[in-house]
Amino acid sequence: MSVDVEKFGSRDPRTGEIVGTHPVHGAAEVRAAVTRAVEAAGWWGGLGFAERRRRLTAWRRALVHRLDDLAGTVSAETGKPLDDARLELVLAIDHLDWATRNAQRVLGRRRVGPGLLMSNQAATLAYPPIGVVGVIGPWNYPVFTPMGSIAYALAAGNAVVFKPSELTPGVAVALADTLAEAVDGRPVLQVVTGLADTGAALCRAPGIGKIAFTGSTATGRRVMAACAENLVPVLIECGGKDAMIVDSDADLEAAADAAVWGGMANAGQTCVGVERVYVLEEVADEFTAKVVDKARGLRAGTDFGPMTMTSQAEVVRRHVDDALARGGRAVVGGPESVGESLVEPVVVLDVPEDSCAVTEETFGPLLVVNRVPDVDEAVRRANATAYGLGASVFSAARGEKIAAALRCGMVAINGVISFAGIPALPFGGVGDSGFGRIHGEDGLREFTRPQAVARRRFGAPVVVTSFRRTAWGMKALVGIVRLRHGR
Ligand code: NAD
Numbered sequence: 001m002s003v004d005v006e007k008f009g010s011r012d013p014r015t016g017e018i019v020g021t022h023p024v025h026g027a028a029e030v031r032a033a034v035t036r037a038v039e040a041a042g043w044w045g046g047l048g049f050a051e052r053r054r055r056l057t058a059w060r061r062a063l064v065h066r067l068d069d070l071a072g073t074v075s076a077e078t079g080k081p082l083d084d085a086r087l088e089l090v091l092a093i094d095h096l097d098w099a100t101r102n103a104q105r106v107l108g109r110r111r112v113g114p115g116l117l118m119s120n121q122a123a124t125l126a127y128p129p130i131g132v133v134g135v136i137g138p139w140n141y142p143v144f145t146p147m148g149s150i151a152y153a154l155a156a157g158n159a160v161v162f163k164p165s166e167l168t169p170g171v172a173v174a175l176a177d178t179l180a181e182a183v184d185g186r187p188v189l190q191v192v193t194g195l196a197d198t199g200a201a202l203c204r205a206p207g208i209g210k211i212a213f214t215g216s217t218a219t220g221r222r223v224m225a226a227c228a229e230n231l232v233p234v235l236i237e238c239g240g241k242d243a244m245i246v247d248s249d250a251d252l253e254a255a256a257d258a259a260v261w262g263g264m265a266n267a268g269q270t271c272v273g274v275e276r277v278y279v280l281e282e283v284a285d286e287f288t289a290k291v292v293d294k295a296r297g298l299r300a301g302t303d304f305g306p307m308t309m310t311s312q313a314e315v316v317r318r319h320v321d322d323a324l325a326r327g328g329r330a331v332v333g334g335p336e337s338v339g340e341s342l343v344e345p346v347v348v349l350d351v352p353e354d355s356c357a358v359t360e361e362t363f364g365p366l367l368v369v370n371r372v373p374d375v376d377e378a379v380r381r382a383n384a385t386a387y388g389l390g391a392s393v394f395s396a397a398r399g400e401k402i403a404a405a406l407r408c409g410m411v412a413i414n415g416v417i418s419f420a421g422i423p424a425l426p427f428g429g430v431g432d433s434g435f436g437r438i439h440g441e442d443g444l445r446e447f448t449r450p451q452a453v454a455r456r457r458f459g460a461p462v463v464v465t466s467f468r469r470t471a472w473g474m475k476a477l478v479g480i481v482r483l484r485h486g487r
Contacts, residue, residue: 008195010169013079013306013341020077020170022193027201029192033161034205036187037132041159044188045129049104049157056100056155058182063093063175070174074142077168079305079341080266085143091421092147098423099155099444106441107156107448114454116484117477122455127448129157130209134202136223138215139308140269140363142168143175144420148427148438149212149235150175150189153447158209160189163202165215167308169193203227210447213237214271216361217387217432235436235446237428239361240271240389243382244416245402246279246287247375247395254414255394256290262392262416263367264295264345267304269312272390272410272417275362277369278378284371288331288349291369295332295345300365306341307364316343316364323348323357323368338364353381361387375402383407388430392416409433 006024011017025033044052063070067089074085109126133153137146142164150160164172169191176189183189192198196219203211203226213223214237227234244262246255262274279287300306307313317338324330328351337344346366351357357368372378375395379402382391390410393402399413409429410419419425426437437443462473 008166008193010077010167012076013308013310014301019073022169022173024194025192025198025201026194027197027204030161030198030201031205033187033190033192034132034134034202034207037159037161037190038207040187041129041131041157043186044154044159044183045131045157047157049108052155052157053100053103055182056096056151059179060093060096060100062178062182063089063096066174066178067093070143070171070178073171073174074168077170078139078142078308080308081303081305084266084304088141088144092144092151094421095147095423095439096151096155099151102441103155103157103444106444117480118454120456120458120460122457124453124455126451126453127156127445128451129153130447130449131158132207132209133158133160133447134205134208134211135160135162136199136202136211136213136215137162137164137168137172138271139165139167140266140271142171145214145237145271146172147175148237148443149214149447152438152443153212154189156444156447158447159187161202161205161208162189162191163199164191164193166193166195199223200226203232204229206230208232210235212436212438212446217434220434235428235438236434237271237436237438238389238432238434239363239387240429240433241275241359241361241385241387242272242390242392242408243276243278243385244274244392244394245375245378245382246277246283247393247398247402248280248282249396249398250283250287250394251396251414252283252287252290252394256287256294258392258394258416259291259367259369260294260298260345264298264365265304267300267307267343268316268365269308269363270417272420273363274367274392274416276358276382277367278372278381279369280375280378281371281373284369288369291347291367292331295347295367298345298365300339300342300344304365307343310341312363313338313341313343315360316346316362316366319355319357319360319362319364319366320346320348322355323351323366326352326355328352328355328357328368353384359385378402379405386432389433390417390419390429407431409437
């Protein structure tokens with residue numbers, strides 16, 4: 001195995017100061033990590049649900065004890081306020097608890113009905129682990145997002161090799177360190193650090209059983225192509241252009257509060273953040289006035305941090321410029337709000353639907369508010385995107401009906417992003433937002449391979465799957481099917 005020579009530094013985007021130095025793991029180091037993980041997976045998978053639960057509970061406690069320390073690292077690496085980092089840890093810990101407590105119920109072997117034709121069989125179904133899961137994560141929620149895969153994959157009995165974003169490697173290493181004691185130092189969760197090549201090497205490493213990727217749609221395509229070479233299955237969690245619909249009977253105060261939080265929190269760098277609002281004509285003025293009032297009170301650098309990746313400010317600038325050039329009206333901020341890394345809140349009204357501010361993921365504190373004549377038009381516009389991650393709806397009477405018409409993976413009614421905090425609900429998107437699910441029962445099953453077992457309990461009265469089968473037997477079988485399914 002070669003020795004690492006290259007290193008890279010992670011920086012605090014607020015100060016530019018280097019907060020950690022990490023190795024650039026090459027293909028050889030990544031392959032070695034996966035080889036170690038294959039062995040660890042054998043041990044971890046063999047422990048069974050109860051023992052894994054005991055150990056993951058110890059990890060959960062260790063995470064709670066180190067919460068402030070871990071939040072400090074998240075805050076330093078992303079630039080987000082400490083309380084936002086704490087909130088993401090709190091949610092991740094709650095998910096870990098749910099995955100730990102529910103793994104056996106969801107994945108353990110259970111009986112299923114054999115059906116009339118096979119009534120001489122006992123049928124059972126179990127969800128054993130895949131083996132080694134590679135998790136490739138983003139920087140915007142460097143604990144909450146990858147833990148949606150890591151916690152569920154571990155609870156299901158897999159070992160994990162985690163490639164965090166190059167912007168947030170420190171907290172990933174700290175997460176793995178906190179688990180080490182609970183697993184007797186075995187490499188059940190390893191971290192490989194580096195840039196794109198490290199992630200690509202993980203996709204191609206022999207022994208990898210599945211890749212769970214979270215990041216941009218463009219990278220998701222590359223990850224999927226690399227995994228296709230060895231038929232490695234993938235879970236793809238990509239970006240979004242989430243819409244909020246505000247109905248005429250909505251609680252406008254709550255809707256405005258949610259739009260501003262959903263659009264501006266974490267400087268808009270939230271995959272399920274609110275990027276577009278469609279508000280019904282008759283309440284548009286009142287709603288907009290409330291949004292303006294709330295957004296004007298926010299300050300970048302205080303209420304939310306800088307752009308974690310400074311190049312993102314350019315994307316925000318391009319979207320603001322395009323929205324205004326095409327006739328949009330800035331009611332909070334404008335082009336001058338976009339600094340080099342600090343971006344102040346911008347709210348633009350009446351932006352044409354083909355502006356890049358409406359069609360592309362902005363990932364910054366820009367909120368587009370467009371008025372619509374009715375709910376059908378709001379739904380049509382919300383759905384007119386290649387993405388389909390989350391959405392929110394504010395309506396007193398029609399929330400469920402509107403939600404059902406939306407083409408996306410998750411909807412918050414009279415709230416925003418609330419689905420992400422409910423561990424029992426699966427999280428994921430459609431279209432360019434990806435496929436597969438983290439969280440909930442689906443999120444546990446995602447890291448398993450279903451195994452079906454049929455056990456003959458007694459000889460079948462009519463044998464049809466043998467060369468001994470008789471014409472009479474087949475006639476009887478067809479007769480049964482005619483009676484049962486033909487009417
Ligand atoms: P990114 O695509 O630039 O990087 C994501 C990860 O992929 C990083 O660890 C990166 O090093 C790695 N990577 C880059 N090239 C690779 C390659 N060729 N092969 C393998 N790995 C490679 O995304 P980002 O900028 O870190 O994150 C922001 C994006 O993530 C946004 O689009 C956001 O919407 C999305 N996101 C989605 C979710 C979700 O759950 N759907 C959650 C958070 C963020």
